[in-house]
Amino acid sequence: MGKRRWWDDYQNLNLCSGTISFILEDDEDMIEINYADGMLIDVGKPWSTNQYCITVVSSNDEIGWKNPILEITVANKEDLLQKIQETIFKFRQL
DSSP states (O other): OOOTTTTTGGGSSSTTOOOEEEETTSSSSSSEEOOOOOEEEEEEETTTTSSSEEEEEESSSSSHSSSSSSEEEEOOOGGGHHHHHHHHHHHOOO
């Protein structure tokens, strides 16, 4: 069995028709989940807070980022997977 990669657990998320991109572990740009209608769920760990941040924007452009739909701070990495899944379901389930 091969070495586990940092993103392996996140590949099991139910994306509700989104596409996921893995960028860098524990970085300001960590994970992006994109949707056909333009919505983006962004996950990162800003250096200024040293906590994880899940941000939902209606569009991945200046207008969307000026008016985020939701911003959640997650203190522990162990909680991040569950919080990402809850966020996806909150905004993408029919």
